[in-house]
Amino acid sequence: MSAFHALGRSARKVVVLIVGVAVVIAGVVLLAAPGPGVLVIIGGLVILATEFAWAQRWLDYVVERAAGATTKVQGSRSGRIMLALSGLALIAAGVVVIVFFSQWIVAGISLIVAGLIGLCTLVPKVQDWIAEKSITGIDDTDDVH
Incomplete structure (x- = not known):
């Protein structure tokens, strides 16, 4: 070398x-x-x-x-309802921040992204992936330099 x-x-x-x-x-x-x-x-x-x-x-x-924490929350009906409500609330808060406080646009966008991510955890395929990660961790076959 x-x-x-x-x-x-x-x-x-x-x-x-x-x-x-x-x-x-x-x-x-x-x-x-x-x-x-x-x-x-x-x-x-x-x-x-x-x-x-x-x-x-x-x-x-x-x-x-x-993933383990998310799986626990998703395991109950009330947890899924709270995930949905919190996701929608974050999106709404982000829109409010962007509309009324334009100088905080990055914070508003962050809130919207966080809300969307929260809502994505309610998708069955995402839930399956999260459950798998909570049990097995992430793939250890990746080569680290």
């Missing part, structure tokens, strides 16, 4: 680390603010997992836990 190639590989790792950690931190902030925090955290871990094996292990853990 040439020195140039090694330097490029190291630079890539640093960039992935910086971007991935920034996305994870944004996800943690979104846990307290309106927005899909868990999904953003998962996105940051996906970025980090392209270069770091430890991030792949954390990604597996977070996806399994999130």
Whole structure:
């Protein structure tokens, strides 16, 4: 391996680390603010997992836990009703934010996306996939560099 190639590989790792950690931190902030925090955290871990094996292990853990929690909520009629109502409420809140507070358009869009994601968890095929992930975790056959 040439020195140039090694330097490029190291630079890539640093960039992935910086971007991935920034996305994870944004996800943690979104846990307290309106927005899909868990999904953003998962996105940051996906970025980090392209270069770091430890991030792949954390990604597996977070996806399994999130899927397990979702499966529990989906398991009851009242849980499904609450998912539907919260999804619709997030969408409505996002529209209100966009219409009345145009300077907060990103927050409004985040609310709408979070609501849509919540509603997607009510789709039977999505529920089956989530149930599978809550039992088995994500596919460990992916190669991490």
